[in-house]
Amino acid sequence: MKRSLSLPLVVCCLALVFALSPSSRAMAEEFSASRTNIVLKGGISFPPKDHYREAIFLGFGVDFFLSPCICLEVGISRFSSEVSSLEFDDFTDQRDLDPGTLAGYPLQLSLKYQFPTGSRFVPYLLAGGDLVLYDHQVDLSDWEKVGFTGENKMKIGFGFHGGLGLNIFITPGIAFNIDTRYTYTITGFTWTFTDLNHPEITVSGEVNNLKLHYLMATAGIKIYF
């Protein structure tokens, strides 16, 4: 996971350095970054734990400017990740999701600071809060063969995020955006496990304080109004 993190970080840092360079500043007047804009983006969500796989991430966001450098970003996105099983030796008392497919729909509200470079390269920093709708579909095909069924019903997750990004203006109204942000959420789920042929034999439980955190690296197009 650490190796996966380094690439977007390096790209963002290089872009930031380039954006702040004097040569870029020459093109300053052509581009005004302090305008309401929408972004369509896609990327990869890097998982929090070894038994969660990387997820394809698709999102949409709107920036509303409060001042020339500060804006409010509202974003909604979706990712879907495979959750594999824990090995017996790795299992601890800390309960986790059962194997299956985990989809997440993060609604993110961010406060964003754009560096006033005056060039076509506009880096920014952001931080904000998250509300995430999770949906976990447990893969019970093997269990059903031996007469059991079950489910993990996810709760809404709450959390926060922080990150940085760069807008690169292609034209005065369109910019290429790269963004990376670390999101940390706390959620929970209820589970049930039932004998298929004797449904009266069932057991259920609740897991709270499930910490799901991931790094999202995205690229997208911004359209300015």
Added chain:
Amino acid sequence: MKKNASVTITLLGLLLLFLLALPARAQNVETYILNPGTTDFKSDLPEPKLDHQLAKLVQIYRTGGLPAVREMARYHPQVDLISDRVKVVAHIRRALALDGPHGDLRDFVAFLGGQVELAREQVFQLQIPLTGIEKLAARRDIRRIRLPLKPHLHVVTEGYEFSGADQFETLNGFQNYHTPRVGILDLGFNGYQSLLGSELPDEVTTKSFRWDGDINGGTSHGTACAEIVHDMCGQAKLYFANFNTLTEMGEAVEWFIEQEVDIISSSIGWYNAGAGDGTGPVCRLVDLAAANNVLWINSSGNDANSHWEGQFVDDNLNGFCDFGGDDIFSFYMPAYQSLWVYMNWNDWGTWDGSEYSGSANDYDLYLYYYSGGWHYVDSSLQAQNGVRGQWPVEGISGWYSTSPLQWGIKVKKKTGAASKKIELFFDFNYSYNHEFNHPWGSVAIPADSANALAVGAIPWLSGYTDYYYTYSGRGPTEDFRIKPDLTAASSVSNETYGTFGGTSASCPHVAGAIALLYHKTPFSPQDIVELLLARADDWGATGKDNIFGEGKLDIDD
């Protein structure tokens, strides 16, 4: 930039070297597991041509002599000790070996007091005295000497597949990976050490409650049971406790509770130890386990063919119970086999949690043998006159004959005693020789307990649906509850016994199945019992019956 890169590479290189050095350093610290009786093993290894195990053997011989080596050999199946000679394999250098026909090597081994068993290519299998191993290794034509490699049988009970447990092998745990703790309660665990890491887990926790502290206990019965539990659920942590008396058994059960075992597997039965209605001092221990959320799985006993019960009837008014027209209940015993007969009658009184109120109806038991007529041998004449704690039991044991013989018992009711239901148990190993048999109600104590899951025995061969082993203990209990609760495979393959039969073999299948489900599912052991009873294949009469209980253990539904 280049300077920074080189510094980074150097640092990474140093880190790598450090990391690589870690396992090497760890390997220098050797740990030796010593067997009882052996002396500490130091790093002063003998002749380098000896492999490690053999070098250890030589070292142990140097410091502890032959007794220490014998002790080691007890726990190491790869060590073949024949008197003072050990079986080894010597590898010969090809060039030197080709110089001559090995004849001098054979002579040399003989000179050392050993013998060559086999010679194949450049490998000699030989027996050699412990004193001669290093002398042999010193020869130039010997490249290496080691203990012989041996195959190890991995015997898995057929009950594993028969019960459907194999279907769970590759399943991932759902919301769970309990490590079940299973206590094996038995008389002895002889030979368990040699099965660790193969037929048993790598390690087990043991404690002997015998007065002499001997976990072996003179029997391998517990080891055989533990093998089955391990076959059924390889992830279960096993606890072994052995005992020889009821008092010791009480200590053992309390120890299991202290160890927080989830399941106790007990393939042990008791005679004359309770009213057969789930009360009594043995069943009290089951209740104690249940009160501490420990499941008790018990074999239902092997007495169905060697059990009789019936109302005391004395039509000829001579005071003796009538058995088929006379007063004698006859049975045969082979030569030199000690007999035993246990009798009780339904007059235990009230169980107050620690003792029965006692019997006021006195019966006695008499033993005879037949030789041209019936001859008196022995009697059991305990008093039952209403004193608290006077159990309605009699028993005779220990008699044998030097040739096969017909024996007989008589049951006498003392004057004034009420007519009660008599129950007799004979040695089930010779049950085919009994004059009368009444299999119902033969369930063993403490399988009669409401808190014990009683397990009967069935064959595992395909096509034998609804078959059962006729010896398998049956209900009902004295308070008319159906027993056993389940039936499971018996006469299964077993490393300890070859073939392991009786309800003793069936019981650990159920204990292991519960452990397996407890390991893989979020159900509690108590839920799992409910699950197993619901999932059992209903063999025999529809519904729960006194032969199969709820039916055949079938966990994959």
